[in-house]
Amino acid sequence: MAQVLILMSSPRKNGNTDRLANAFIKGVEENGYTTEKVCVNYQNIKPCLGCNVCQKTKQCGQKDDRSKHNYLCFTCVFLHI
DSSP, X not given: OOEEEXXXXXXOTTSHHHHHHHHHHHHXXXXXXXXXXXXXXXXXXXXXXXXXXXXXXXXXXXXXXXXXXXXXXXXXXXXXX
């Protein structure tokens, strides 16, 4: 069974982005997938220190909320139209 990870970064709970993500999740789950939604802006995520621990151990040396989930990095995209 495939799992879909949804990374949310909108500061507005129940806003348009959250509603869109929930509709997407509903469609994905109706097709047999499992989902997990993570609101990254409410997580304790520390920046890279450049310590290179990950090069030796294949795991980040920072102990933060990234270790709870199976993702490495994320970014916010702002569109100014």
